Amino acid sequence: MANKIPAPGQNGYDKLPSISLPAGSEMWTGIEAWAEIDRTAALRAGIDPPLVIIDCYPGVDLSALTGEITATLPEYNVVDMEQLAALPSAVIDAMIARNLTDDRVFGVMSHATIDExxxxxxxxxxxxxxxxxxxxxxxxxxxxxxxxxxxAIVVLADMPRWEIQRRLRAGAPNWRCTNFDEDILRKYKRGFFVEWRVADRHKRTIFDRIDFLLDTTSPTAGNVVTGDAFRGALKLATQGPFRVVPFFDPGVWGGQWMKDRLELDPAQENYAWGFDCVPEENSLLLQAPDGQRMEIPAIDLVLAQPRELLGEKTFARFGAEFPIRFDFLDTMGGGELSLQVHPLTDYIQDTFGMNYTQDESYYLLDCDDDAVVYLGVKTGVDPHQMVAALHEATDGQHPFPAEEYINMFPVKKHDHFLIPAGTVHCSGANSMVLEISATPFIFTFKLWDWGRVGTDGIPRPINIEHGERNIQWDRNTEWVTDNLVGQVDVLSDVPGLREERTGLHELEFIEVRRHWFTTEAGHDTHGTVNVLNLVEGDEVEIVSPSGAFVPFVVHYAETFIVPAAVGPYIVRRTPGSKSETFATVKASVRGTSFGDD
Known part of the structure; x- marks a missing residue:
């Protein structure tokens, strides 16, 4: 993984946002942590020897954790639950074979439970x-x-998915597997479609009864808090704005904008992705009153506080899943993304077992004068001819002439392009895109990858067979121009404040509003989660009209989440702001709030 928690930049972009633990909470590390667990276990057991149950998320290094326990608590007998009672790996492999499929990238969502x-x-x-x-x-x-x-004292040894990915890339196997050298895409597939689904389903059932939470993200001794402090922090997080911990990753088409503007590691060749609001993958930092921090999966908040975070209507529609994703796609000084299409809802449900699909949109944070977006097929294109050309291009000798088949629209800063599933698309070179999308994020059917190989030197998978079943050929030049480009409706315009609707398309469930303002803009969650990004201006603060939470400072390009439980809030310039004009884009689930009007 590249630069998962980089140092804060001088331009204000905070790469280490944190959430406070409840007042009076303590955090222990190393020997002190195990001593506290031992003391609590002894009190619980009374006259019997202490008993500690440590439930580990798949990806936790059991060998290292066992070594730490035996070194700090040598009087304890350590029982490996997996070695003692887990079914043989071959039996489990046979059970989940249908979920894994033979495909390199895609599987079928598992509904298994841990007891199986x-x-x-x-x-x-x-x-x-x-x-x-x-x-x-x-x-x-x-x-x-x-x-x-x-x-027994119950400890949850937790780990964010992005840390698991880092370890898989470095050669770690999947749970109880020996696939040390297997293709990372296949390792990730096993995690995404099976292990993490089962693990989240399981840990959600034990949140209320854990006595301690152990952070296993660091390779050294992790921090520990009580279960009450963990649950209290998640409850507090739903009462005001917060940010997840962003992470950044290079790619074959990656650019230089994030490296320069967000002051990332200059030793990296490029950064392609910046994930600033993908709770399934991102982390939360919990901060104790004394300043110590620990890292936990952001999905824990979604699983533990779905109604307060998402709102009743959104929870009723999606369950305990965060439906909105914000991320960065940086091609400034880089190359084009793969030409791609995402599955229709019926297809993703029937083929992969996912409830809803990967609708997207591109919001241009920045771009060069020559930047373009590829969007929709050109009017008059013969589908059979285009598919044949895509297949021919896979031999590496016949490049696909994208400009002959796909519309190319010039872009400028603050343009917003809508991309409902089934629409062929990709971002061109020299663009900095804020992608505002539905949460599913691996269901990308690559049609053409410009003849490149991945950063690992292996050709990236091309999915023409899936893609051709989902391309909507009637989304031609006229349809795309009328429906997906320049869709800005001014809803109100008064001195110092303009509110606009910038999307998304009626086929998509996300509503996006943009607010331009000089001093402040009033908002209300209306009972559903809001996700915002400061797309213009240097710095603002989020305040509660009733003082329900302390002012929350946000810098340019930072994504922040306002839980449904917050209700009214104000985005306003800070006393130290130097910009004259500010703008935020705000996404919520259509049909649950302002999307009704």
Missing amino acids: FYDSERIGDLVRQLDLRQVPTVVIGWGAAQVRTSD
């Missing part, structure tokens, strides 16, 4: 043995909380 991966009789035997234990004992492993005893 374990031998229930062996777990029952373990529980009986623990009732008769004679020494302090730790039970460790993914799914360890299946061992239920009234006198």
Whole structure:
């Protein structure tokens, strides 16, 4: 992974945003952390030897964690739950074969539960043995909380998905696998479609009963907080604006804008992606009163506080899933993204088991004069001829002439291009795109990749067979021009404040509003989560009209989340702002708030 938590930049972009733990909370590290767990376990067990259950998210290094426990708590007997009771790997592989498929990238969403991966009789035997234990004992492993005893202390050893990806890239295997050298896309597929789905489903059931949360993101001894502090921090997070921890990654088409403007690691060749609001992948930093911090998955907030975060209507529609994604696509000084199309809703449900599809839009934060967006097929294109040309291009000898088949629209700063699923598209070179999209983010059917290989030297997968089943050929030059380009409606315009609707298309569920202002702009969540980015101006603060939360400062290009529970809020210039004009783009779920009017 590239520069997951880089140092703060001088331009104000905060790469280490944090959320406060409740007042009075403590955070322990290393020996102190294990001593606190031991002390609490001894109090819970009474006259019996202490018992600690450590349930680990798949990706946690059990060997390293076991070594840390034996070094700091040598009197404890450590029982590896996975070795003792997990089903053989070959049996599990057979169970999930249909979910993994033979495809390099795509699988089928798993609805398995953790108990399906374990031998229930062996777990029952373990529980009986623990009732008769004679020494302090730790039970460790993914799914360890299946061992239920009234006198055990339960610890959740958690880890964000992006850290898991970093480890997979570095050669770590998937859970109970020996696929150390397997293609990273196949490793990721196993995590995305199976392991993480089962793991999130499982840990959501134990949030209310964990006694401690252990941060396993760092390779060194992780920080620990109590379960009450963890739950309290998530509750507090829904009462005011917050940001997730952004991460950045290079790519074959990556550019230089983020490296320069956000002051990322200059040693990296480029940065292609910046993920500033993808709660499934991003982290949250929890900060103790003494300044110590720990990293947890942002998805924990979605799973633990869905109604307060998303709002009742959005939760009723999507369940405990954050439906809106903001990320950066940087091609400034780089190259074109792959020419691609995303699946229609019916296709993604039927083929991959995903509830909703990857609708997108491109908002131009910046661009050079020659920048373009490829969007929709040209009027008069013969579908059979175009598909044949795409297939021919896969031999590496016949480049696909995209300009002959695909519309190319010149772009300028603050343009917003709408991309409902089924529309062929890609961002051209020399653009800095804020992508405002539905959360599903791996269902990209690449049609043409400009003859490149990936950063690993391996050709990136081309998915023409999937793609041709989803291309909407009637989205031609006229349709795209009338429906997807320049769709700006001025809703109100008074001195110092203009509100505009900039999308998305009626086929998409996200509503986007842009507010231009000189001093302040009033907002209301209207009972659904809001996601915003400061697209113009140096610095603003988010304040509550009733003082319900402390002012929250946001800098240029930062994405921030306003939970549904917040209600009214104001975005205003700070006393130190030097800009004359400000603008935010705000996304919410259409049909749950201002999208109704």
